[in-house]
Amino acid sequence: DIQMTQAPPSLSASVGDRVTITCRASQTIDNYLNWYQQKPGKAPKLLIYIASNLQGGVPLRFSGSGSGTDFTLTISSLQPEDIATYYCQQNYKTPWTFGQGTKVEIK
Amino acid sequence: QLQLQESGSGLVKPSQTLSLTCAVSGGSISGGDYSWSWVRQPPGKGLEWLGYIFHTGTTFYNPSLKSRVTMSVDTAKNQFSLRLRSVTAADTAVYFCARDRYQGFYFYMDVWGSGTTVTVSS
Numbered sequence: 001d002i003q004m005t006q007a008p009p010s011l012s013a014s015v016g017d018r019v020t021i022t023c024r025a026s027q028t029i030d031n032y033l034n035w036y037q038q039k040p041g042k043a044p045k046l047l048i049y050i051a052s053n054l055q056g057g058v059p060l061r062f063s064g065s066g067s068g069t070d071f072t073l074t075i076s077s078l079q080p081e082d083i084a085t086y087y088c089q090q091n092y093k094t095p096w097t098f099g100q101g102t103k104v105e106i107k
Numbered sequence: 108q109l110q111l112q113e114s115g116s117g118l119v120k121p122s123q124t125l126s127l128t129c130a131v132s133g134g135s136i137s138g139g140d141y142s143w144s145w146v147r148q149p150p151g152k153g154l155e156w157l158g159y160i161f162h163t164g165t166t167f168y169n170p171s172l173k174s175r176v177t178m179s180v181d182t183a184k185n186q187f188s189l190r191l192r193s194v195t196a197a198d199t200a201v202y203f204c205a206r207d208r209y210q211g212f213y214f215y216m217d218v219w220g221s222g223t224t225v226t227v228s229s
Contacts (some may be wrong), residue, residue, distance in 0.1 A: 001171075008158055022118065032212075032213060034215045034216070036149055036154075036216075043203055043219035043220060043221055043222050044154065044203070044216070044219055045219070046216060046217045049213070049215035049217075050213050051213070054211075057219065066219075083195075087153065089154075089156075089216075090222075091213065091214040093158060094167050094169075095167075095169040095170060095171065096155040096156040096214070097156065098155070098156070099153075099155055099182070100153050101153050101154075
């Protein structure tokens, strides 16, 4: 299975800060990478697909980049409603696998 | 807009079979470039993809579940189902169903159910 490793496991930032979450694959996955946001007690929500494509309705402050093994999710200006856990997921090879998640909190 | 709703047994005894159904509303399970996935999340832990099924019945299961899992689709009822045999406490989790949209070889889970909690306990 392809292992997905996210960093950091958690972070605390102030409203308005730029936040960056990284995701590394154990082998190349080209750009077969999606990002999801999960708020407590809720289902995950698709944010970014195919590494850099913003899902409809997702605020423009979210962006994704990367290819190969290294990927980044960026929140350009953190808002209170962005408090959540973020997961990357590869669909390059089955079984699809997720990163362990990055919990984002407000400082 | 498309909605998914999980239902099924919330409490299952060890060694028995977990059965869940995902009802699709606001769209056809047979239409478009989609497959249908199950994902689970043990308490306080991350997400695990269990497998997917196409409306044709074609499936792919996560090998971590070995031979315990079966997914099926009922196009007449517009729903798909998950059965997991010989459950243990490790199968206790919130189970989500999701729609996978695909473009070429790219897949992404763009619609999710709200999830249903399954507890394995005697």
